[in-house]
Amino acid sequence: MIAALARDANREAEAANERRVLVLAGDRDRGFDAAYDAIEAVDPTSTAIVSTREGFRFEEHRPRNADELLGRTREVVVLDCHERFVPNALGRCVGAVDGGGLLVLLTPDLDEWPAVRDRFDDSLAVPPYGVDDVTGRFRERFVGTLRSHPGIAVVSLGEDGPAGDAVERDGLTGPREETTAESTVPPSAPPSAPPNAAFPAAAYEACLTGDQVRAVRAFESLATPGHAVVAEADRGRGKSSAAGIAAGALALAGADVLVTAPAFRNASEVFARASELIGEGETDSETAPRRLDAPDGGRVRFLAPAEAAELPDDPDAVIVDEAAALPVRLLERFLDAPAVAFCTTVHGYEGAGRGFAIRFTERLRASRFSVREVRLDEPIRYARNDPVEAWASRALLLDARPAVDEAVAGSAVGDATYRALPADDLLGDEALLREAFGLLVAAHYRTEPNDLARLLDAPNLTARALTAEGRVVAVALLAREGGLDAETRRRMYEGERIRGNMVPDVLTSQLRDEEAAAPRGLRTVRIATHHALRGEGFGTRLLDEVHAEFGGEGEERGEGEERGEGKEGEERGEGEERGEGEEHGEGEGVDAEVDYFSVGYGATPRLLRFWRRAGYRTVHLSTSRNDASGEYSAIMVRPVTAAGEGGPGSALLDRHAAAFRDRERDGLSDAHRDADPDVVAGALRACSASVSVDLTETEWRSAVGASFGPGMYDSAPGAFRDLAIAALIEGGRESDDGDGDPLDDREKRLLVRKVLQGRPSESVADELGYVSAGACMRALGDAYEPLVERYGTEFALAERERFINSE
Known part of the structure; x- marks a missing residue:
């Protein structure tokens, strides 16, 4: 029976140039036997075969290494879903x-599967x-898609052998109607070179679709300096081939x-x-060489990203494939x-690469x-x-998108409704789930299928949202940590x-504070605002509601703090490189107060x-750049109790803000020597530590x-470093708009680059636009005049008067 079902599915798939799925549900060993029957048929x-087991006579991959299949094609893939x-x-x-x-899935009994816990679930147990x-x-929803979507055959395997097997669905979609309008359209002619094409005709004849022809035509512009191409596609559209x-x-x-x-x-x-x-x-993609030499001196060569970014040997053109997977920096x-040219996958099985569009395309x-x-x-x-592509998109929400612009345009932040998004509500309301998850996909550079499972199943995460006329306009994922x-x-x-406790882990293991994981x-983790409403204060309003709900707060925001910075849609809890299951969790069991x-x-x-305007204060800047974002990762804390009023949150902030202040004094000439000076200034300004300048008379x-x-x-x-740290931390602290700050932005960059990062005067002058190294150093002296005025002792001020009176 299994063999016949597999042959029928394969025959129909080949006739339509589509794919089919065969689900073998039941005992694991029986599933492997049945899978072999299907393969032989x-x-x-x-x-x-992708499984935690080994020893098959076919190509093998482990579930955690299934990305080895990316870019490859197989006639049959077997996925063991048991362990x-x-x-x-x-x-x-x-x-x-x-x-x-044919895709063959080996699963537990479908009715029992949602209650089964496996090693992936262990990774969600934060x-x-x-x-x-x-x-x-997640499995409950997934099983529902298996039982309802076209092109999926489901067999319940008998416990005592093939005689007990039962076909729940045969997965066949039926014969194609011969009289449909689509079937009467004559097949299109093979692609040919467009008029006035610059590339040879053979290039266009190698294309398989009209989309590829358009893409190749766009790539023609790379022959002329000053041109760039962005090619976007979902997986399997021939982007890399073009x-x-x-x-x-x-x-x-x-x-x-x-x-x-990558x-x-x-x-x-x-x-x-x-x-x-x-x-x-013709060359197989798996054995393709890394350098090709053309007859007239041209060549195509591959280099790893870091080396390629140096542009060795002055290439005429660069093609960056899977650009969304590379750091923006x-x-x-x-x-x-x-x-x-930048080629990127939009909705791919390896994760939605929206960060390319979000973080880089504007630049x-x-x-x-x-x-x-x-x-x-x-x-x-x-x-x-192809029904399998539609099923995978639905099952894994690969095509999830926010509400359409027209549905939310004109929404007022004051009229939005704050609400929890319990996982049961998301499971029971597909439109709500797609809009909320779609916002997270659109706001972040990489959202994977695993993230959907974490959202629905992991116990330490909860979601909150703002809705307008029933549509999700802002969403936040919140992870419980500590305690x-x-x-x-x-x-x-x-x-x-310790999984899922990113901030306590950094403060404890890296910064050596054993008590950091005690406070709750x-x-x-992420906060996203609909792109049609960015700059309208929705992100700030959502944070305010979260603070009030979980911190018992309801205070008025200070002047200038109401709307934040505008484009809230990119904010995300990123931290250090995460492992599987470490970033997300789920559940309404999150403590009511923290x-x-x-x-x-x-x-x-x-x-x-x-x-900073939302009340968060810097306690750490990672010593290496995040592989995904290309930036140094900042960790910021907002205590529930106000600083100075006691409480574990305030104590945690106080000691780590002071440690950050002291660490950066020297770290900026070491691990952070290449950090953006505006990032350094912003991180220090958001530090709540007190400052005191204690210099000797000689200094x-x-x-x-x-x-x-x-x-x-x-x-x-050293004295200049102490003054610089104090000025950058305290600058403009009296008011959020920077009034009272003794330094302008250029002077802050000067202090960071020259004094704290120890850059040569010549390079600082070039970067900041001073006419010479001497002018740069004179500007440095000018920048320190107000700092002497602010922090100087009686002795220092008397010394200053000596020079002023001598003029």
């Missing part, structure tokens, strides 16, 4: 099945919660084309297609190339480049209406990683201002002499 030339069902792995398996192929606190909502065809055509014209991607396997399709065009014959370095448009954008929608490896017992805190202090915290609020994110000047002589007289900065660099 289909007799594929390529099969892959570790990882949503990310499911997405990668779906993406690896070719048109006409202390102090246990695996019994993890729910099965880039490869273009790379080959450019090389044939004599150009040196540098290709980069890993060579991501760009292997580029080289396979370029090789065919250059004339080295790294992407910006490619803007020094003569011409550049590209503001650059010197003339930018051409192209999108590919037509699938390459299977038919446009850990003494034994857990001891293990954390001694180096054990609530971390903003000791402090926190956030961790890739620090930018704008985000630092937003969170004051140097400081006053360099400011008001002929003294030299080099005579007492």
